[in-house]
Amino acid sequence: MRYHKIPDETVRRLPIYLRGLMFSAEKGNEHISSQSLAASVGVHSWQIRKDFSYFGDFGTPGVGYNIGKLAREIQKILRLDVIKRAALVGVGDLGSALLAYPGFGAYGLDIVAAFDIDPQKIGRTISGVEIEDVSGIDSLVQRSIFLAIVAVPRQVAQQTVDRLVAAGIKGVLNFAPCKVEAPKRVKVITLDIAMELARLPYYMPVS
Amino acid sequence: MRYHKIPDETVRRLPIYLRGLMFSAEKGNEHISSQSLAASVGVHSWQIRKDFSYFGDFGTPGVGYNIGKLAREIQKILRLDVIKRAALVGVGDLGSALLAYPGFGAYGLDIVAAFDIDPQKIGRTISGVEIEDVSGIDSLVQRSIFLAIVAVPRQVAQQTVDRLVAAGIKGVLNFAPCKVEAPKRVKVITLDIAMELARLPYYMPVS
Numbered sequence: 001m002r003y004h005k006i007p008d009e010t011v012r013r014l015p016i017y018l019r020g021l022m023f024s025a026e027k028g029n030e031h032i033s034s035q036s037l038a039a040s041v042g043v044h045s046w047q048i049r050k051d052f053s054y055f056g057d058f059g060t061p062g063v064g065y066n067i068g069k070l071a072r073e074i075q076k077i078l079r080l081d082v083i084k085r086a087a088l089v090g091v092g093d094l095g096s097a098l099l100a101y102p103g104f105g106a107y108g109l110d111i112v113a114a115f116d117i118d119p120q121k122i123g124r125t126i127s128g129v130e131i132e133d134v135s136g137i138d139s140l141v142q143r144s145i146f147l148a149i150v151a152v153p154r155q156v157a158q159q160t161v162d163r164l165v166a167a168g169i170k171g172v173l174n175f176a177p178c179k180v181e182a183p184k185r186v187k188v189i190t191l192d193i194a195m196e197l198a199r200l201p202y203y204m205p206v207s
Numbered sequence: 208m209r210y211h212k213i214p215d216e217t218v219r220r221l222p223i224y225l226r227g228l229m230f231s232a233e234k235g236n237e238h239i240s241s242q243s244l245a246a247s248v249g250v251h252s253w254q255i256r257k258d259f260s261y262f263g264d265f266g267t268p269g270v271g272y273n274i275g276k277l278a279r280e281i282q283k284i285l286r287l288d289v290i291k292r293a294a295l296v297g298v299g300d301l302g303s304a305l306l307a308y309p310g311f312g313a314y315g316l317d318i319v320a321a322f323d324i325d326p327q328k329i330g331r332t333i334s335g336v337e338i339e340d341v342s343g344i345d346s347l348v349q350r351s352i353f354l355a356i357v358a359v360p361r362q363v364a365q366q367t368v369d370r371l372v373a374a375g376i377k378g379v380l381n382f383a384p385c386k387v388e389a390p391k392r393v394k395v396i397t398l399d400i401a402m403e404l405a406r407l408p409y410y411m412p413v414s
Contacts, residue, residue, distance in 0.1 A: 023385070040386070079411065083407075093308065094307075096300065096304065097300040097301045100300040101301060106401060109405060147408065172407075177313065179248060189403055192223075196380055196398050197314070197380045198287060200378035201289070204353060204378040
């Protein structure tokens with residue numbers, strides 16, 4: 001039911017707020033007004049207040065939001081307090097970059113396992129993670145890893161997702177530029193990097 | 208005005224259709240039905256027909272869509288027929304992966320220039336692109352490059368975008384996990400890879 005409680009668009013903005021709160025905390029702030037948060041994340045303050053109203057407002061008039069309290073609450077709603085560990089499948093150029101990517105930390109996420117089929121890569125360590133044979137996927141759940149990032153070639157994306165689903169994975173972030181099928185019990189988000197670039201020219205002024 | 212002609216959600220789906228058409232053409236198909244296209248891209252066929260209705264339907268009853276004709280039309284609408292060349296700023300792990308990324312080709316896009324501040328990197332060639340000193344940004348427009356991909360650390364993302372704007376760039380795909388400001392005449396899309404992963408746990412079943 002949680003699924004339907006908060007609008008998807010609000011769920012989509014919660015990580016933006018969380019990121020903004022983390023960066024503000026980095027600067028040593030303990031409180032932030034909805035106006036400052038709005039300015040830092042680029043969302044209208046009325047939208048922020050509306051989004052927060054779905055799970056209770058944490059602001060104190062004149063003081064603003066307690067950054068730590070609000071961040072923990074958002075992490076709890078997004079379940080980032082319990083789901084922190086992710087596995088990577090496919091350690092090519094993009095996969096290696098994802099292993100080295102510092103941005104996951106802002107959300108408390110960590111790639112703790114990586115898999116590939118290339119014997120040349122298996123056993124090597126990238127950004128502190130040792131690359132394992134892809135057969136290790138089958139024991140992910142025993143290792144309490146329920147989240148997977150797929151960065152394999154398009155041609156093998158579906159079979160990779162099928163294997164992750166069979167292994168009991170519950171969420172997949174798919175970087176392969178194609179649609180992948182999964183049962184309803186598994187949430188799949190496909191992120192086609194090139195597609196975002198392909199949207200840009202439409203909005204560019206004609207010179 | 209073009210800006211307002213087609214709904215953003217339709218513009219967002221056009222690259223998905225284009226990608227599906229390209230893959231179908233790869234398989235040697237010349238025509239595709241809205242049902243087959245729907246199945247291959249994971250969008251309802253009624254949605255596809257509705258989206259295409261904004262710029263005229265190209266289907267022939269019983270035959271389906273002419274893949275080449277439809278693909279060219281979508282490229283024209285997205286202006287991918289004129290905007291094909293992009294520059295990359297920041298050749299770190301992610302930037303290098305983007306240079307090597309094959310996915311841009313499906314949209315006719317090509318990263319033809321790359322910039323970094325690291326003397327160790329300048330002059331090196333990655334995936335056929337020689338890394339130039341960041342000062343080269345200022346001459347991008349003279350080289351008919353109006354689209355830029357920013358893959359620099361968050362702390363220098365805004366100044367990088369400012370320089371690109373000053374150089375006359377019209378579209379920016381920003382991978383730095385922060386909001387960047389740009390004048391209305393420049394379209395900026397920020398893609399925070401980690402944020403997509405951070406949305407996943409909310410939708411994962413509670414075990």
